[in-house]
Amino acid sequence: MTITPDSPEPVVTAQDPIRAAHPIRTPKAAPPDVVRCAYMELVVTDLARARHFYVDILGLVVTEEDENAVYLRSFEEFIHHNLVLRAGPIAAVAAFSYRVRSPAELDRAVEFYTELGCRVERRATGFTKGIGDSVRVEDPLGFPYEFFYDAAHVERLAWHYELYTPGALVRLDHFNQVTPDVPRAVKYMEDLGFRVTEDIQDAGGTVYAAWLRRKPTVHDTAMTGGNGPRMHHVAFATHEKHNIIAICDKLGALRMSDLIERGPGRHGVSNAFYLYLRDPDGHRIEIYTQDYYTGDPDNPVVTWDVHDNQRRDWWGSPVVPSWYIDASLVLDLDGNPQPVAMRTEESEMAVTIGADGFSYTRKDDPERRPSEYKLGAQL
Numbered sequence: 196m197t198i199t200p201d202s203p204e205p206v207v208t209a210q211d212p213i214r215a216a217h218p219i220r221t222p223k224a225a226p227p228d229v230v231r232c233a234y235m236e237l238v239v240t241d242l243a244r245a246r247h248f249y250v251d252i253l254g255l256v257v258t259e260e261d262e263n264a265v266y267l268r269s270f271e272e273f274i275h276h277n278l279v280l281r282a283g284p285i286a287a288v289a290a291f292s293y294r295v296r297s298p299a300e301l302d303r304a305v306e307f308y309t310e311l312g313c314r315v316e317r318r319a320t321g322f323t324k325g326i327g328d329s330v331r332v333e334d335p336l337g338f339p340y341e342f343f344y345d346a347a348h349v350e351r352l353a354w355h356y357e358l359y360t361p362g363a364l365v366r367l368d369h370f371n372q373v374t375p376d377v378p379r380a381v382k383y384m385e386d387l388g389f390r391v392t393e394d395i396q397d398a399g400g401t402v403y404a405a406w407l408r409r410k411p412t413v414h415d416t417a418m419t420g421g422n423g424p425r426m427h428h429v430a431f432a433t434h435e436k437h438n439i440i441a442i443c444d445k446l447g448a449l450r451m452s453d454l455i456e457r458g459p460g461r462h463g464v465s466n467a468f469y470l471y472l473r474d475p476d477g478h479r480i481e482i483y484t485q486d487y488y489t490g491d492p493d494n495p496v497v498t499w500d501v502h503d504n505q506r507r508d509w510w511g512s513p514v515v516p517s518w519y520i521d522a523s524l525v526l527d528l529d530g531n532p533q534p535v536a537m538r539t540e541e542s543e544m545a546v547t548i549g550a551d552g553f554s555y556t557r558k559d560d561p562e563r564r565p566s567e568y569k570l571g572a573q574l
């Protein structure tokens with residue numbers, strides 16, 4: 196392990212240094228060729244209330260809707276949707292959906308997950324409006340993953356500036372998943388063809404989180420250590436930082452500042468500018484912009500020390516405890532919530548004085564006692 200307690204900067208390596216103690220075995224079948232994260236299906240308990248949040252406040256574009264569901268897209272999207280809001284009894288995630296490179300990749304997905312012993316179902320065109328044939332699985336980590344190629348094309352509204360709001364959401368950027376064993380999750384995702392771009396570890400080799408990509412950005416999804424399987428957040432991109440400030444101003448003007456959970460700020464990991472919101476059901480939404488290009492095959496991996504006060508926020512701003520603790524349930528293919536397993540390794544919130552939101556550490560303090568810098572020992 197390359198991290199030492201005195202690492203002043205993140206460590207950069209040629210490939211990820213994560214090794215799983217309890218790996219999921221690698222299938223002989225080739226994985227499907229995943230292009231990008233494409234949409235999330237969210238179950239919401241009050242469809243009108245959720246629609247108000249995502250359409251009237253955040254400005255996502257309605258492609259289609261009926262009494263049970265609303266299909267939303269971002270301004271630069273040309274496929275039917277990036278987000279499905281579906282009415283249901285329990286707030287949860289029904290699908291993390293990825294686009295694959297061709298229809299033939301669906302057969303690969305079936306073979307890959309069948310060999311892993313997972314529940315696999317083919318869904319015919321029209322099961323989800325705007326989406327052609329798809330494969331849905333309960334993956335080895337318990338997440339409902341979907342793969343599809345065929346999708347209805349809709350107008351890309353990129354040039355329709357008359358429709359933009361100051362906080363316009365232009366792309367779906369990534370998912371973030373909570374899972375107890377991050378190295379195990381990383382090994383499986385690497386078998387699925389993903390590559391690690393950044394991670395958070397400690398000197399003892401405990402891995403707290405990892406960011407994984409298919410498209411050439413920092414991630415399509417991240418694996419965050421915690422009780423899971425649960426969904427931590429889904430992230431939409433804006434063009435620039437000022438668009439995120441505009442969303443904060445709008446929420447303030449609407450006296451809805453309580454929807455802002457964390458930020459705005461700049462991440463250490465990913466270098467992106469960020470804001471975290473909670474929707475009316477508590478689902479966490481990130482607004483994200485300006486990470487960096489990662490598409491070369493030898494893209495360096497950045498490993499952050501869990502005790503680096505700037506890893507989660509480059510300015511050292513506190514991380515609120517709810518951000519570590521809260522997450523959304525995920526559903527099995529019958530629509531029932533997956534049971535949540537506890538993380539047995541140390542939690543990032545517990546080990547990081549400074550990341551608990553109420554204190555800050557100095558690297559020259561060997562016991563990493565909370566100083567009274569930042570919010571200090573107020574509580």
Ligand SMILES: [Fe+2]
Pocket residue numbers: 369370371428430481483
């Ligand atoms: Fe994120």
